[in-house]
Amino acid sequence: MLSTKFAIPDVIFGRGAITHLAQCAKRVGAERVFFVSDQGVEDSGWVGLVKGMLRANDLECVYFNDVNSNPRDKQVQEGVEIYREGKCDVVVALGGGSPMDAAKGIATIVGNGGEIKDYEGANRIMRPLPPMIFIPSTAGSSSDISQFCIITDMERRVKMSIISRSLVPSISIVDPQLLVTQDRSLILAAGVDALAHAIESYVSKLASPFTDLHARNAIQLIIANLERAAEEKDIEALEQLSIASTSAGMSFSNAGLGDLHALAHALGGLCDVLHGWVHPTLLPSVMRYNLPSCMAKMGEIGRLVTGLNTGSDRDAAMMGIEKLEQWFEKLQLNTKLQKLVPNREDLMHVCNMATHDACHLTNPRPASAEDLMSVCEEAW
Known part of the structure; x- marks a missing residue:
């Protein structure tokens, strides 16, 4: 190691x-x-x-x-x-x-x-x-x-x-x-941002046993507590979200992130969208793209998300991605990139910019601007 x-x-x-x-x-x-x-x-x-x-x-x-x-x-x-x-x-x-x-x-x-x-x-x-x-x-x-x-x-x-x-x-x-004074939309946006931090850092090229521990903890806590925290402002759930966000920060600060955040930064600069709202649109597509390069870890993420401990790594990973898509829809989060980007013609510029972002360097699977464009088109 x-x-x-x-x-x-x-x-x-x-x-x-x-x-x-x-x-x-x-x-x-x-x-x-x-x-x-x-x-x-x-x-x-x-x-x-x-x-x-x-x-x-x-x-x-x-x-x-x-x-x-x-x-x-x-x-x-x-x-x-x-x-x-x-x-x-x-x-x-x-x-x-x-x-x-x-x-x-x-x-x-x-x-x-x-x-x-x-x-x-x-x-x-x-x-x-x-x-x-x-x-x-x-x-x-x-x-x-x-x-x-x-x-x-x-x-x-x-x-x-x-x-x-x-x-x-x-x-x-x-x-x-x-967190009690935050409205529902901000709790959700922040929580999905923390989830993206945990998932991307878990599969990052710079991940270590220390960052993996915190990433897994964050994923479990967010899946278990985000909905209750946002809908009920339950202090116990909010406290668990605070722990999750801190754990996710400890993970990504040391392991880095990936192309989801590279794209989010490019989109934020161009369209001035709230950072947390980019992730529900792109996270599943980026996970599918990265799957061949980190099958075992994506399988573990799938098991953490679904709570199921069966199936091959590939099956578990795909079930986890599908579960996240269903969860985002249940939470009434926007999952279509077209609602964030005024002009589809801007996407290629966004993808080119993303390849120059520092987060692109630690993505587990190499990606050209054209590869990122395919990710964006899937999420469109």
């Missing part, structure tokens, strides 16, 4: 864990916090709570919330200027993947200079970042765990994948109670 590495932040997990934020901030040397979130989290009341906790512990706060659902390179640069003007020393991010990725982008430039596009790809960040403390408000992106940062290059209309050990936050505070 090849040598592997496994990098994660300090993780503080549990209901009410958010109350440890000020203590954690002081532990990493905070005096003037740069706090990143967005309007949706503000409306839920969590931003006000965090500001109050920081203020009560004599920590000054500079707040930044100019973040889209797919954070832009210009927004990152704006945040850098505000960070520097405010003479901040620690980055705190609260929200889904967008505020956390924006915060990572800002911290990258604060520590290394230049523009965020300079760091596209893997291992291009050479100097330390300010300490980062992240609090996820969704159970999906796992940006609070991962070595990934996704920022949209507005000129090229593509979501850049930036990958570096330096992007792993100092501390992740995972509080399942934050």
Whole structure:
């Protein structure tokens, strides 16, 4: 077996864990916090709570919330200027993947200079970042765990994948109670994103025994709890989703992803669609394409999804893929790519862009732009 590495932040997990934020901030040397979130989290009341906790512990706060659902390179640069003007020393991010990725982008430039596009790809960040403390408000992106940062290059209309050990936050505070204020659609989008993280990292070229363990755990927990969490806001189910998202993050951060995410990044840059809504349309088709190159692992995924322990690897894999398709329809998720892409003519451009994404490198089966086009046509 090849040598592997496994990098994660300090993780503080549990209901009410958010109350440890000020203590954690002081532990990493905070005096003037740069706090990143967005309007949706503000409306839920969590931003006000965090500001109050920081203020009560004599920590000054500079707040930044100019973040889209797919954070832009210009927004990152704006945040850098505000960070520097405010003479901040620690980055705190609260929200889904967008505020956390924006915060990572800002911290990258604060520590290394230049523009965020300079760091596209893997291992291009050479100097330390300010300490980062992240609090996820969704159970999906796992940006609070991962070595990934996704920022949209507005000129090229593509979501850049930036990958570096330096992007792993100092501390992740995972509080399942934050999920209670999420609506059904966001819980589902985040949950399917986490499922895609787990499945793609499980079959990745860089998968290891350590990442496999977390990927399998995430798949089982999401299949068992997502529907109840979304429909009933059951706190036990939401807590299990938080565990699943964290496990999926530990897996994909270290094993990488695949062509589903390469395509999702290209689609997000071109069409500005919510990341989580791409996966129900493309995940089954990508799994079918990859099946010949990872039959045993796809069979194991099929058994985890269906709960059945019979049949050949191929049969189990196909049953699992069909079960996922049926499950997505039961959850009333869009499974047609044509509803996300305004013009079918754009698909070839999307597939070409996907072959340049860092996630493409760890897909278990080699794929040309034409191969990816066949995947998209199947999902159309």
